[in-house]
Amino acid sequence: MRELDVVRAIGGLLPPAPGEVLVPVGDDCAAVRLGGTVWVAAADMLVEGHHFLGGLAAPEDVGYKAVAVNVSDVAAMGGVPRFVLCSGGAPEAEAVLRCFRGVAEACAAFGAYPLGGDTTRAGALTVDVAILGEVPGGRPVLRSGAVPGDLLAVTGELGAAAAGLLALRRGEGGFGRLVGRHLRPEPRVREGLEAALLGAHAMIDLSDGLATDAGHLCERSGVGCRIDLRRLPVSGEVRRLAEAAGEDAEVLAATGGEDYELLVAAPEGTLRELARRLSVPLTVVGEVVEGGGVSFHRGGEPVEGLAGWDHFRA
Known part of the structure; x- marks a missing residue:
């Protein structure tokens, strides 16, 4: 199970x-x-x-x-x-x-x-x-409100926590910021509140990895989504560490988990206003589509087999 x-x-x-x-x-x-x-x-x-x-x-x-x-x-x-x-x-x-x-x-x-x-x-x-x-606005944002045509955006950066764990396991020095993101996450309270007040359609925090959590959002909303790996906000530090470890940085960012960033589904105009209000980056990484499931692509080519954390299969 x-x-x-x-x-x-x-x-x-x-x-x-x-x-x-x-x-x-x-x-x-x-x-x-x-x-x-x-x-x-x-x-x-x-x-x-x-x-x-x-x-x-x-x-x-x-x-x-x-x-x-x-x-x-x-x-x-x-x-x-x-x-x-x-x-x-x-x-x-x-x-x-x-x-x-x-x-x-x-x-x-x-x-x-x-x-x-x-x-x-x-x-x-x-x-x-x-x-x-x-909930100050009185209306909690659920996973179930995404509709085809919404864009998907993430706060902050992805892959930092997974890279921090990688640095700890490998004994790599010089990656203190990434290690900190793994050991002491920064939950996006203000960002979530602003998204709710602006009327975001759906939201989920990225605990189990984008590949898994986007799937949860899609399933609850009865929709599918397409995500472009090249759009994921991955820092130069994460890319350097991933390369040293023989990992694909973008795949690590999509599957690593524990970033505790927010994935927001909303119309383009809502996301534009949200980005204006926030002090952390907000990056559009994909779109909500008809159907079901999560599809990843890179450079127009599909990328199969991406999955995040599952507590009973880890």
């Missing part, structure tokens, strides 16, 4: 949602209306040996990243982070404490208040964060 199959099966076990639930399982966050406020809620877990290697990531970095990836889910709905619950365990109490220091640092950086959580002894460092975010 793929991760998506597991999520679907879990969704089938749930009873009908009460009236307060606006968005159930299946998006970056669930959404509920409480009083006059729309809240989004998400949870993400990081497990040593699966999501990170203990020798390459300090516990403080793991705690920071656990919060950041949840903040990114909130950003993808057009929300702002407000409250966090965190539970964690490790073989030694000191590792748990160090991890929670990273959690506290990230909460301060992103404006979320840590409400508490739980700690326990565990066989490997594990941290699970649940987050509540507020």
Whole structure:
């Protein structure tokens, strides 16, 4: 089973949602209306040996990243982070404490208040964060709103986090910025909020890689998309490191994952105005089309077999 199959099966076990639930399982966050406020809620877990290697990531970095990836889910709905619950365990109490220091640092950086959580002894460092975010505009942006004719754009750059992990594994010096993008992602809260206020049709954060996450957006929207690898925003640093490692930089950018940038589907005019408002680059990488699935091409030639991260096939 793929991760998506597991999520679907879990969704089938749930009873009908009460009236307060606006968005159930299946998006970056669930959404509920409480009083006059729309809240989004998400949870993400990081497990040593699966999501990170203990020798390459300090516990403080793991705690920071656990919060950041949840903040990114909130950003993808057009929300702002407000409250966090965190539970964690490790073989030694000191590792748990160090991890929670990273959690506290990230909460301060992103404006979320840590409400508490739980700690326990565990066989490997594990941290699970649940987050509540507020949607100022009252309308969360879903994965399901893309329509043929929309353009697809990404914030920031792609491939930096995957390249940072590559540098760590290879012991390559001189790539501190890329390593930082892997260990401590920068969720795009302001960018997601601006996209929502401008009426973006659909949005998703790029956690599992463009190849996988674009597929999630297309499936939920009932559309297909075409993406040009040559348009992907790939830095010179990523290209140099990929070349040294014998990797294709553009394929790495499409499949590597953990960039936590935003993929936005919207009309051209909306994206033009969004780019004007943002301080980070916004790059059009493709278009939404009739049909289904994600097709990649480069120089007019199709590129087959690209896939991102899947938790149950990694």
